[in-house]
Amino acid sequence: MTLKIKVCGITNEKEMKEIEKLDVDRIGFINIERSKRNVSLEEIEILEKKLLNKRLSTLVLEPNNAYEALLKANRTKIFNLQLHSLTCFDIRYMIWLNQYHNGERLNITKVIGLRDKINRKDEKEIKNHCLYSDNILFDYVKDGKTGGTNTHIPIDTAIEASRLVKKYDNRTEVTLAGGLNLEYLEEIYDKLHYFDRIDLNSGVEDKPGRKNIKEIKKIIKLVNEE
Template identity: 25%
Template sequence: MNKADSISVKVCGITEAKDARFALELGADKLGFITYEKSPRKIDFEKVENIKSELSLNEEKMVAVEVEPTIEHLKKIMDQGFGVFQLHFSYDLSRDLIGQWSQLVGAENLWLAPRLPKGVSFPEDLFCYSETFLIDAYSESKFGGTGERSDWRSFSLWREKFTAKNWVLAGGISPSNISSAIEETQARHVDVNSGIEKSPGIKDLEKMTELFQKVRRII
């Protein structure tokens, strides 16, 4: 098995069935649906259901993306048939709430995405709640979706130090930097969104094709 065979790609910010279908045809491992109300890529539950039905999506392909949901809201998201739950939050959020998320969806199905200011060490007390951690670019005003590059050096250090966990690299990944991102961080899971878009929520099929071609070329 070469390196490309072991790299999984999640295409996030899906709002259209045609984009979802094309991503899967190219080899996307997972599709991300942003349910966060303030996101320009927000999708409502009815449209999620339509895409799921049209493409006969399995739960493990579907990732719900939210920011600091209440338990009540997370239960509503679970009812939509998602298999994975990617939750963004301030790194100092109450561990009691995070623990409730983990108990509700299962640590194996929870991707935790703490918003980490530059220079902040990874909060190791989160490890008991999840098996997978997503690292996105830091912004004081946004939880992901900035289109900016994340801290590749810190990602690489954490991935090497905490090998028992899964690490997902996000933040401004595009066809122009996907090769260097993987080479520099040795990431095995990447999350792409704005770097393959025409506009928020609408994918650029040429950019998406180019990105997957470059992933496959990595040896």
């Protein structure tokens, strides 16, 4: 199975260096004040400098506007952005604005929150964000917020959402998030091929911001099985 793995919510150098050695394609640093895994931009800059493979870095934001997101990307030199806010028009503007700020192309992951069923509003949001995002990440939405909820999206709902993304733009990648842990991934193993990537965060922690490396290794072994 060719399934990419992102580990999000990295808060310290020791775990970052251990995870960097594993078969992962993204490492996420969260700069969102409400998050239990929030890391300041100053700390992210320090951690990112110690990362050997800079292409792994993802900056996770919930910006008020496109300019704020771009400023943080320019400051940290991290151009893989995961956005928990902004409309598709904001993202289009940010991509346009980026042309005049640096030579690096932005890689945009837009987070879309789902509950138990997909409604018309969800489908419209999926369709609109496929236009300007490289990747759509589906997470469970709780109290109007996504990220760190430790709650699974019903797998059939997630599959339906993934099919919608591929229907509107087959080039857009789909990431499954939402409290993913080893036990649950074993349960839905036969359905993981509907997704391009899984996002590991709260489901592989001993406590917020402290990853269980052994659990992550077991998940990597699972998804790499033929």
